[in-house]
Amino acid sequence: MATLQGSTLEAIKNNQDQLLDQWINSLESNGATRNLKEHELRQQTSGFLQLLANGLQQADDATGNAEEVRRFLEKLSASRAQLGHDSHQTAYFIFALKGPLFSLLQRVYADQPALLAEQLLVVSELLDSLGMHTVRAYQITREAVIRRQQEELLELSTPVVKLWDGVLALPLIGTLDSQRSQTVMESLLQRIVDTGAEIAIIDITGVPTVDTLVAQHLLKTVTAIRLMGADCIISGVRPQIAQTIVHLGLDLSSITTKANLADALKLAIKRLDVGDSARG
Amino acid sequence: MNVNVNQSGSLAVRVEQDVVLARQQARKIASEQGMRLVDLTKLVTAVSELARNTVVYGGGGDMDWQVIEQSGRIGLRMLFRDEGPGIADTRLALTDGWTSGSGLGLGLTGARRLVDEFDLDTAPGQGTRITITRWI
Amino acid sequence: MERIPILQMGEFLLVTIQVDMHDQLALNLQEDLTDRISRTSARGVLIDISALDMVDSFIGRMIASISGLSRIMDAETMVVGMQPAVAITLVELGLTLPGVSTALNVERGMQVLRKRVAGR
Incomplete structure (x- = not known):
């Protein structure tokens, strides 16, 4: 060459x-x-x-x-x-x-x-x-x-914040797709381990619609949190969303729900005071 | 679609202890390929279920593993094969809660939910071949 | 034969699972635990699985059995320290362990057990 x-x-x-x-x-x-x-x-x-x-x-x-x-x-x-x-x-x-x-x-x-x-x-x-x-x-x-x-x-869309000693909150805003639900779930679970928080509140006030997939993801997250030994409250369930959930025939009876974040926090603090937040 | 095999190997799955070895092998390959922890845990759990089925229901067999590449994606593919009695009703076998043995009936259906691709190839007297794939 | 050690702490039993268990080992543990509960009249059992990087349906079933058996023998079982990835996988697998009590770690689990036992 x-x-x-x-x-x-x-x-x-x-x-x-x-x-x-x-x-x-x-x-x-x-x-x-x-x-x-x-x-x-x-x-x-x-x-x-x-x-x-x-x-x-x-x-x-x-x-x-x-x-x-x-x-x-x-x-x-x-x-x-x-x-x-x-x-x-x-x-x-x-x-x-x-x-x-x-x-x-x-x-x-x-x-x-x-x-x-x-x-x-x-x-x-x-x-x-x-x-x-x-x-x-x-x-x-x-x-x-x-x-x-x-x-x-x-990461920006999944901010996990500490609300109280032992209480974490995850305010969800916007539409949840499968990938985002997964990231949200994993980061919340990891934060529970890192902080030793006993109660996690998932606030869905800012979520416009809940379809079957999102509802199932929520259900799975709550179950996984329980398996780890912490507790979960879902707050901000608006009437339309409640109707959708019932309409879809999903059983959320095992989940604690509250109308808004303030009520959820009140309940969380009460549970911490009682001191038996472990599940079962 | 072209599938390239980057790496491959095989492992005997004959006795109960081999189930542990199969899990460890799957974990090793998956972490070498940089699989995320949650995905890795799902894959290893699926391998555990299927390897146990191979021992308990198939009377022992083998696990062939491959690191594959397809349209730029890397994935792990495992084939569990045995020369056992096979499964007569595959639809029933893939129903939650159904079991021919003493298990919870979550082995096959559970494993299927933990991976991206699941293929069951079996017939009475023909043994069982199950292929699973998890993409990274 | 290979065995997982069981520690006695007052009226509680503590098991820390640190090895990748094969099925027989899991069955042995189940047997040993029920045996120890009956011999020591333990009121509670803590199973620490924080070192386990995987729980499949077999181990899950063992945990559920221990929990059910101990309840019949008047002892509470607490499963503590399950890793997030393990919890997510178990849920996906379809194994939600209803009726099994859980806590974040051994210390927390011990607190709850004390409270529950005192309340009986």
Whole structure:
């Protein structure tokens, strides 16, 4: 396989400033510098060019051991993803270097057409593979960001609060789907273990509708809490929801329900005073 | 759909103690694959139920396990197979509370609720093959 | 033969299950416990399962049996320390252990047992 000639690397090194100017111009005219500070861009472009020249010199192989270059690009992609650049803008960082580099090679190998063609191909393949690598890295970062946001959203929607010594409350707001019900149930159960709370109140005032699935999830949560040795009260059961539950033919007779959170807390404190909150 | 097998193995399930070994094996593979604790507990419990069935009703058999990959998802798949008497009425066997032995009748139905996929393949005199899958 | 130790604490018996039990071991425990209740006239039994990372229908059935048997022999059984993942799995399995008393931990279970025994 053809490799980059020493003379090519030499040319890159000797014409760094000119390459950089042209590269940055191309980036700017294509909107790939949005939200970027001037000095950051300078640092990134010159850093990459430096690495490219060094890495390739050592590696001696266009696609091979340019490990450092790759790591540099992964960091770059991550910062771009966080700045809100899209994958196209991120990849353009690499592709915009092609023009300036090609015209440089044309000048250097003006009288050696065979070598020019070969070197153009090598440079082109190298930049393409680095560009693809950048896109892949960008994708991975974006996915990580999305995953983290999803988790944060789930956590935000399931706040378990301590209401009293030994009493936890879980105010549910919004529609419950299967996945959210599961997260809610698990975090409440874990908090019971962590805090040693004897009574948990699940407040469903903010839940617009209860269907069979949600009602069953509630029932399972209450049962699991009882198995662990704590107690559960459901509060905020509005008339429509009570009707739905009866209509669905679900048996909630084993569950303590209260009209609102205040009544539930009152009952919880009373039970704690009696001191026999263990179930059975 | 293409299913890739990343890892696989087999375990004899002949005597009662093997049920414990089957559980431990399932736990080891599942935690190596990074399965969440609740999902892992469900899988291990299902394995325990099915391995016990293999010993008690199937007269002993084997558990084949696989770590599989399908459309980017990783999952654990277990096959419990025995050469026992088989099950005549599979619909009845998958009814809560029904049992041919002295158990609670929750083995098969319970195990089915604890996994994502459940496949029962049996006939009188033909032995029993149960495949379960839990995705990560 | 392999056995799970049973500790006596006053009028109560304490069992801490720390091993991955095979079925025979569970049956032995059931037998040993009923035997000890009758010999010591214990008024209560605490079964600590906080170290158990799985309870299947067999172990669940053993727990329910111990609870029922001890009640007949005038002793209360408390199952304490069930892990969240275990509780969720048991419910999904369809085993809700009605009639079995539970508490968060040994200390809490002991308090409740004392109160109940005193009230009889």
